[in-house]
Amino acid sequence: MTTRSPLRYRLSAALIRLAAWFVPKERRAMWRRQWDAELTHRWHVNRWQSCAPVGAGHLILWSLGAFAHAWYLFRTEFTMDSIWQDVRFAFRSFRTGPGLIAVAVGSLALGIGANSSVFSVVDVFMLRPLPYPEAHELASVYSTNQERGWTSLELSAPDFRDLRDRSRTLDLAAQDDATYNLSEGDEPERIQGKRVSWNFFRVLEVQPSLGRAFLPEEETVGQGNVVILSDGLWHRRFGADPSALGRSVTLDGETHSVVGVMPPKFWFEEPGNDLWTPLSFTGEQARNGHYLETVGRLLNGSTLEQARAEVAQIAEALADAFPETSAGNGARVLTLHEEFFDEGFKAGSLIATVAVAFVLLIACANVANLMMARAAGREREVALRGALGAGRLRIVRQLMTEAVMVALMGGGLGLLVAVAGIRGLVSIMPPSFPRVDEIGLDGRVLLFTAMVSLATGIVFGLAPALQTSRANLIAPLKEGGRTGTGARGGRLRKALVAAEVSLALVLLVSSTLLVQGFLRIRTTDRGFNRENVLTFRFALPEKAYPEDEQVVAFQDRLMSKVRAVPGVVAAGATSILPMWGGSGTWYSIPGEDRPDEAGRLGTSYRVLLPGFFETMQIPLVAGRVMENEDRSDGPAIIVINEVMAERHWGDTDPIGQQIEFASGRREIVGVVKNTLELGVETGVVPMIYFSALQSTRRSLAWVVRTTTAPEMIADAVQREVAALDPNVPVYRVMTMDEHLKDVTGGDTVMAKMMAAMAVIALLLAVGGVYGVMAYSVSQRTQEMGIRMALGAQRKNVLSLVVRQGTVLALIGVVVGTGIALGVTRGLSRFLFGVSPFDPAAFGVVAVTLLVSGIAATYLPARRATRVDPVTALRVE
Amino acid sequence: MVLHALARGCLYGFDIIEATGLTSGTIYPALDKLERLGYARSEWEDGRIAQRERRPARRYFTITDAGRDYLVTAMERYRSLAPVDIGGTVHPKHSPG
Numbered sequence: 015m016t017t018r019s020p021l022r023y024r025l026s027a028a029l030i031r032l033a034a035w036f037v038p039k040e041r042r043a044m045w046r047r048q049w050d051a052e053l054t055h056r057w058h059v060n061r062w063q064s065c066a067p068v069g070a071g072h073l074i075l076w077s078l079g080a081f082a083h084a085w086y087l088f089r090t091e092f093t094m095d096s097i098w099q100d101v102r103f104a105f106r107s108f109r110t111g112p113g114l115i116a117v118a119v120g121s122l123a124l125g126i127g128a129n130s131s132v133f134s135v136v137d138v139f140m141l142r143p144l145p146y147p148e149a150h151e152l153a154s155v156y157s158t159n160q161e162r163g164w165t166s167l168e169l170s171a172p173d174f175r176d177l178r179d180r181s182r183t184l185d186l187a188a189q190d191d192a193t194y195n196l197s198e199g200d201e202p203e204r205i206q207g208k209r210v211s212w213n214f215f216r217v218l219e220v221q222p223s224l225g226r227a228f229l230p231e232e233e234t235v236g237q238g239n240v241v242i243l244s245d246g247l248w249h250r251r252f253g254a255d256p257s258a259l260g261r262s263v264t265l266d267g268e269t270h271s272v273v274g275v276m277p278p279k280f281w282f283e284e285p286g287n288d289l290w291t292p293l294s295f296t297g298e299q300a301r302n303g304h305y306l307e308t309v310g311r312l313l314n315g316s317t318l319e320q321a322r323a324e325v326a327q328i329a330e331a332l333a334d335a336f337p338e339t340s341a342g343n344g345a346r347v348l349t350l351h352e353e354f355f356d357e358g359f360k361a362g363s364l365i366a367t368v369a370v371a372f373v374l375l376i377a378c379a380n381v382a383n384l385m386m387a388r389a390a391g392r393e394r395e396v397a398l399r400g401a402l403g404a405g406r407l408r409i410v411r412q413l414m415t416e417a418v419m420v421a422l423m424g425g426g427l428g429l430l431v432a433v434a435g436i437r438g439l440v441s442i443m444p445p446s447f448p449r450v451d452e453i454g455l456d457g458r459v460l461l462f463t464a465m466v467s468l469a470t471g472i473v474f475g476l477a478p479a480l481q482t483s484r485a486n487l488i489a490p491l492k493e494g495g496r497t498g499t500g501a502r503g504g505r506l507r508k509a510l511v512a513a514e515v516s517l518a519l520v521l522l523v524s525s526t527l528l529v530q531g532f533l534r535i536r537t538t539d540r541g542f543n544r545e546n547v548l549t550f551r552f553a554l555p556e557k558a559y560p561e562d563e564q565v566v567a568f569q570d571r572l573m574s575k576v577r578a579v580p581g582v583v584a585a586g587a588t589s590i591l592p593m594w595g596g597s598g599t600w601y602s603i604p605g606e607d608r609p610d611e612a613g614r615l616g617t618s619y620r621v622l623l624p625g626f627f628e629t630m631q632i633p634l635v636a637g638r639v640m641e642n643e644d645r646s647d648g649p650a651i652i653v654i655n656e657v658m659a660e661r662h663w664g665d666t667d668p669i670g671q672q673i674e675f676a677s678g679r680r681e682i683v684g685v686v687k688n689t690l691e692l693g694v695e696t697g698v699v700p701m702i703y704f705s706a707l708q709s710t711r712r713s714l715a716w717v718v719r720t721t722t723a724p725e726m727i728a729d730a731v732q733r734e735v736a737a738l739d740p741n742v743p744v745y746r747v748m749t750m751d752e753h754l755k756d757v758t759g760g761d762t763v764m765a766k767m768m769a770a771m772a773v774i775a776l777l778l779a780v781g782g783v784y785g786v787m788a789y790s791v792s793q794r795t796q797e798m799g800i801r802m803a804l805g806a807q808r809k810n811v812l813s814l815v816v817r818q819g820t821v822l823a824l825i826g827v828v829v830g831t832g833i834a835l836g837v838t839r840g841l842s843r844f845l846f847g848v849s850p851f852d853p854a855a856f857g858v859v860a861v862t863l864l865v866s867g868i869a870a871t872y873l874p875a876r877r878a879t880r881v882d883p884v885t886a887l888r889v890e
Numbered sequence: 891m892v893l894h895a896l897a898r899g900c901l902y903g904f905d906i907i908e909a910t911g912l913t914s915g916t917i918y919p920a921l922d923k924l925e926r927l928g929y930a931r932s933e934w935e936d937g938r939i940a941q942r943e944r945r946p947a948r949r950y951f952t953i954t955d956a957g958r959d960y961l962v963t964a965m966e967r968y969r970s971l972a973p974v975d976i977g978g979t980v981h982p983k984h985s986p987g
Binding site for chain 2: 044054056083090
């Protein structure tokens with residue numbers, strides 16, 4: 015009779031035993047009694063009643079109900095009531111050691127605050143989609159040429175138009191930088207603008223909030239005198255008046271009609287653009303003049319791979335069709351996000367994320383140590399609760415609740431740290447970084463902080479909680495008994511401290527290297543004197559100054575007036591200020607055999623007004639510099655730098671030699687010292703200097719050397735420009751020092767941020783060493799007392815404790831050095847020539863950490879030597 | 891239903907399962923919940939009786955005054971529910987005419 019088989023009974027009993035695992039320990043025994051009684055009763059009913067109301071086959075089904083019952087009890091353990099009870103208990107328990115809790119909360123606040131700050135930046139730069147509809151469909155196209163080393167060159171106008179017409183996978187638009195003199199209203203203003211193809215706004219799927227976008231016919235020469243304003247410019251110059259639509263504005267002396275206003279916060283590529291005008295295509299633009307940046311939207315569900323294949327195919331066809339300009343040219347498609355936030359941003363974000371994670375880990379290790387020390391002091395309490403029937407789960411839960419409470423308090427305080435951190439991070443970012451205005455403490459950052467706080471609580475709370483709950487329940491209850499977690503807990507605590515020191519070393523070495531790179535940027539001799547130089551820029555509009563003679567006459571008049579300003583010792587001008595960017599030209603040396611175009615030589619160049627070298631204090635090496643007498647009616651002359659001279663003439667004298675340009679031959683009259691015009695990491699490049707008196711430039715950056723603080727004459731020079739023409743706005747008025755800080759700001763962000771991280775890491779690690787040593791000494795008071803009672807000298811006890819701390823710091827330093835050697839390689843992009851394995855940096859950091867570690871053990875060690883043997887022994 | 895069974899004198903889980911036809915996974919948690927809410931109370935059977943009958947002592951549940959009040963309210967609410975037609979079929983008792 016299978017229905018009466020004892021097997022059924024045994025199976026049911028086993029199921030009940032299994033379900034009992036889920037029942038909270040304090041209720042488990044009663045629960046088992048209840049179910050065993052019910053099972054027995056049910057078994058008997060089935061056996062004795064011939065027509066059992068519930069068949070014995072259902073016994074198994076019935077016993078499955080035990081799981082539902084156990085689960086119900088398990089769940090009710092975690093009701094809000096019981097959690098609230100734990101929280102209240104946690105806060106009560108904090109009263110017993112408020113100092114320790116305060117240190118833990120402070121450590122976490124630093125760690126979590128640093129993480130939230132960095133997250134707010136990384137989120138905006140790397141995680142959030144760009145602020146255009148379906149932004150993942152946007153891409154950029156660049157020209158490439160393997161032989162010439164072009165990896166991402168802008169497109170030429172004809173190439174762009176051919177690509178736009180032929181592509182079936184991309185709706186391609188283009189833009190080009192344009193700065194204008196806006197002379198509308200009372201005051202002329204230099205305006206940052208862009209010339210864009212008519213479909214630019216369609217591709218981005220952002221339409222003007224007022225008026226319309228450009229029309230296809232407005233790309234035709236003569237029909238493009240229309241302008242779309244940014245919301246900022248519309249507010250600034252038109253007081254947000256809707257009637258601005260249809261009004262005329264004068265840009266570089268030409269009248270343009272306002273047809274639209276873009277929505278607030280619209281930007282593309284760089285913040286701060288004020289207006290857009292249509293690009294004009296003449297049909298005569300050169301195919302080798304690469305100046306258009308592009309943005310395209312994937313069409314008809316095409317993938318990026320399809321677009322890449324098609325664009326490559328079109329580029330190949332163009333290279334075949336126009337070999338004289340495009341031989342070997344290809345094309346490259348990047349997503350728009352890659353275009354805006356290049357490898358530098360990507361690597362920077364990754365490094366920053368890893369660095370703050372390290373800081374948080376150090377903070378966690380610190381807090382875990384503190385909590386373990388605290389838990390060790392509570393072993394009697396925990397043992398008592400265990401003896402009174404609290405299950406291990408219940409004790410772990412209570413200790414975890416305390417840990418999470420500490421973490422949440424740390425997170426709350428961390429938010430304040432984050433507010434300061436975000437402000438600090440934003441302040442060190444140069445204005446050219448995109449989306450900086452979006453960085454802030456928003457819902458995503460708050461959510462991140464909450465998650466990090468919770469996770470942190472679990473990470474640093476789990477080990478101490480498990481360890482304490484596993485402890486021997488009996489020993490701590492005995493008077494004066496030794497605690498059960500001592501040896502194991504001590505080892506874990508020491509391991510955590512060594513780990514902290516090693517993580518801190520990685521951060522310190524990284525930041526030392528980055529700061530070295532930063533100092534290199536700042537202090538490298540660039541070949542010119544950046545002190546006491548004022549710079550400003552203006553552009554003479556073509557409409558008002560159509561002839562070169564007029565431009566030169568204006569510049570002549572201004573130069574003599576500027577030089578007459580009191581305090582000015584020299585003045586000159588350049589087409590591009592140092593570090594502001596490059597400009598290149600093709601050239602050939604007469605007599606050198608380089609027949610085909612692909613073999614042409616390229617070099618950087620600047621166009622100068624006489625007085626530039628004197629103002630910048632760039633020494634002359636041979637010949638002479640350009641003079642005021644070198645005019646367009648005289649021989650065409652150039653000055654070159656030493657690298658250029660070495661490139662072609664080696665040891666022979668280049669003075670009097672000629673160089674051939676598209677505009678004709680020019681004679682070298684002088685050689686000047688090399689300067690770092692393009693940047694420290696680029697190094698010295700061959701450079702040719704033309705005279706602006708012979709190659710007229712309407713827009714020049716002026717440099718003025720002063721005997722006093724350069725800012726003092728800023729007003730005077732602006733007054734001189736206004737006196738000559740009140741419609742010419744002067745802009746970028748700043749000292750050379752400010753200019754250099756402005757343009758190298760992006761390179762120094764990492765160094766500044768990592769330096770802050772390193773300081774936090776050092777503080778936390780030293781605090782960690784101190785905390786563990788102090789705790790260890792307090793635990794060993796009796797031992798110290800016995801040692802001293804047995805004749806140990808104070809210095810023996812001192813060296814015993816210091817030795818212990820030193821060993822920990824040493825292990826941390828050795829392990830950290832190993833990790834750092836692997837990590838710093840990834841920093842090389844930001845090191846600007848500093849070796850990622852720089853022995854000095856490693857040495858200095860290792861010594862700093864060792865000394866700090868030893869110093870942190872010294873205080874507890876001294877305390878150990880003051881133990882009174884009698885007091886210590888009395889406890890025994 | 892569980893309260894109702896307790897009011898009718900059922901004393902332990904097995905009893906109530908038989909009286910209500912509900913599963914064990916519903917009854918036992920429900921009993922604990924009723925006890926937590928104060929509508930039922932439980933006590934362990936006198937060990938001597940259980941020993942005499944050669945079985946483990948059972949946990950007996952009884953309804954409290956609060957439970958009785960709650961049961962009355964619940965039953966009144968239940969009674970006040972209007973008859974309803976389900977799926978278009980109309981019970982002859984409720985058909986008009």
